[in-house]
Amino acid sequence: MKQVSFSALNTCLTLNPCRSRNYYQCSNTVKLQRSQVGQILLPRKLRKSMLWHTNFTQRQIATHCSSDLSTSCREEVPKYLAVNVLQDQSCTRQGNFRKVLVILNPNSGFRSSREVFYRQVQPTLALSGFMMQVVETAYAGHAHVLASTVDLSTCRDGIICVGGDGIVNEVLNGLLGRDDLEEAIQLPIGIIPAGSENSLVWTVLGTRDPVSAATALAKGGSTPIDVFSVKLIKDGITHFGLTASYYGFVADVLQLSEKFRLHLGPFRYFLAGLLKFLSLPQYRFEVDYLPLSPRRNHKLLPLTEKCNDRSADSSAEDNWVSRKGEFLGIFVCNHFCKPAQGLLSPVIAPKAQHNDGSLDLILVHGSGRLKLFCFFIAYQFCWHLLLPYVEYVKVKHVKVRPVGNTHNGCGVDGELLHGEGQPEWQCSLLPAQGRLLGRHHSTSE
Numbered sequence: 077m078k079q080v081s082f083s084a085l086n087t088c089l090t091l092n093p094c095r096s097r098n099y100y101q102c103s104n105t106v107k108l109q110r111s112q113v114g115q116i117l118l119p120r121k122l123r124k125s126m127l128w129h130t131n132f133t134q135r136q137i138a139t140h141c142s143s144d145l146s147t148s149c150r151e152e153v154p155k156y157l158a159v160n161v162l163q164d165q166s167c168t169r170q171g172n173f174r175k176v177l178v179i180l181n182p183n184s185g186f187r188s189s190r191e192v193f194y195r196q197v198q199p200t201l202a203l204s205g206f207m208m209q210v211v212e213t214a215y216a217g218h219a220h221v222l223a224s225t226v227d228l229s230t231c232r233d234g235i236i237c238v239g240g241d242g243i244v245n246e247v248l249n250g251l252l253g254r255d256d257l258e259e260a261i262q263l264p265i266g267i268i269p270a271g272s273e274n275s276l277v278w279t280v281l282g283t284r285d286p287v288s289a290a291t292a293l294a295k296g297g298s299t300p301i302d303v304f305s306v307k308l309i310k311d312g313i314t315h316f317g318l319t320a321s322y323y324g325f326v327a328d329v330l331q332l333s334e335k336f337r338l339h340l341g342p343f344r345y346f347l348a349g350l351l352k353f354l355s356l357p358q359y360r361f362e363v364d365y366l367p368l369s370p371r372r373n374h375k376l377l378p379l380t381e382k383c384n385d386r387s388a389d390s391s392a393e394d395n396w397v398s399r400k401g402e403f404l405g406i407f408v409c410n411h412f413c414k415p416a417q418g419l420l421s422p423v424i425a426p427k428a429q430h431n432d433g434s435l436d437l438i439l440v441h442g443s444g445r446l447k448l449f450c451f452f453i454a455y456q457f458c459w460h461l462l463l464p465y466v467e468y469v470k471v472k473h474v475k476v477r478p479v480g481n482t483h484n485g486c487g488v489d490g491e492l493l494h495g496e497g498q499p500e501w502q503c504s505l506l507p508a509q510g511r512l513l514g515r516h517h518s519t520s521e
């Protein structure tokens with residue numbers, strides 16, 4: 077497999093021990109005790125000066141920035157930098173850098189990923205011992221190519237995605253499509269949220285702003301997460317996801333929203349949703365699902381084995397439940413899916429956990445604008461499961477077949493998968509196969 081040569085890529089920032097131009101040394105005039113600055117968020121100016129003193133006089137950390145970025149690195153300290161994460165970076169002192177590949181999507185969200193990364197995040201990560209190779213994506217699918225071809229020894233501590241859920245999904249699929257899968261699957265994925273949705277990092281790690289996310293990365297640790305696969309049965313093509321797959325209205329909106337991405341950024345979903353709502357078609361599906369048996373333990377098979385044997389395993393069981401008819405939406409969720417935007421922050425699948433070894437299926441039966449409107453309003457208050465036409469069940473596998481000329485696409489983590497004619501999608505779980513960099517703020521030290 078072809079290896080990516082980083083030097084040939086658009087490497088924007090490298091912590092390069094050989095460069096000495098921006099090697100900072102400070103005089104030791106003020107001695108700050110660690111405990112003084114360890115637990116508090118200080119006013120920005122004070123924090124800034126204490127921060128530099130603490131790290132460069134006591135710890136004598138050397139920061140190396142490429143020349144074009146050195147000004148912003150020197151002058152801008154992250155606005156809400158939590159000082160305590162920088163307190164005990166002995167790894168940095170000893171030269172034990174954490175080598176990561178940073179993949180930055182300049183097109184994410186409001187197209188502010190560069191600003192977010194270089195001004196708010198990069199200094200925190202640099203001071204925390206991350207040695208970063210930063211590559212900006214040049215086209216859709218670039219992150220997939222990078223993750224599937226990168227020399228893993230150059231980023232042994234993970235791949236950090238700066239963008240939205242889509243770019244994370246590309247990296248996941250790139251890693252899981254590699255020949256050296258056993259090694260690739262061990263590589264944790266870090267997320268700096270700069271996209272439109274960022275549901276994954278908000279739900280699983282409890283952070284939705286870039287600085288908190290950087291802080292979580294700096295603190296270290298990782299979080300195991302279930303992965304699910306969506307297989308297009310006819311073609312045998314498998315796509316992996318971490319958040320949810322969905323069919324019907326939301327997949328239809330996702331497809332339409334792409335037309336407005338350039339001009340509207342994250343607001344594209346609102347406009348596309350409104351337009352689809354006003355011209356709402358009918359969605360007809362056949363759905364089969366295998367409910368989770370509480371007695372059965374999930375054996376953690378290697379991923380390759382799971383991918384190949386899943387359909388045989390599932391067909392051996394005769395507990396499949398079938399549903400057929402009109403559905404406004406079908407959601408198969410891997411975690412409870414809390415959107416990072418919005419005031420109320422509702423969740424789609426309240427009982428879902430990212431590592432519970434099950435998928436949560438939500439079937440919104442029926443058709444028509446009234447039902448859809450009621451669902452949307454109820455969802456805002458997390459009452460949607462109380463609606464009589466909403467079915468909620470924990471499952472292991474789901475098969476979805478669009479009927480007639482129903483929209484036949486499948487949304488996976490904000491990416492639309494297209495099916496030809498009347499495809500059959502099969503969604504299955506691969507328990508605890510993924511790893512995210514960082515821990516939930518309530519569990520980390």
Ligand SMILES: Nc1ncnc2c1ncn2[C@@H]1O[C@H](COP(=O)(O)OP(=O)(O)OP(=O)(O)O)[C@@H](O)[C@H]1O
Pocket residue numbers: 181182183184185186213214215216217218238239240241242243244246270271272273274275489490491
């Ligand atoms: N340089 C690029 N030009 C055009 N498209 C790109 C580029 N880099 C990545 N993409 C595509 O942009 C898509 C969306 O990226 P991303 O998920 O980072 O942002 P978002 O859509 O704003 O956020 P979210 O997925 O959370 O809604 C990805 O599917 C990716 O294929």
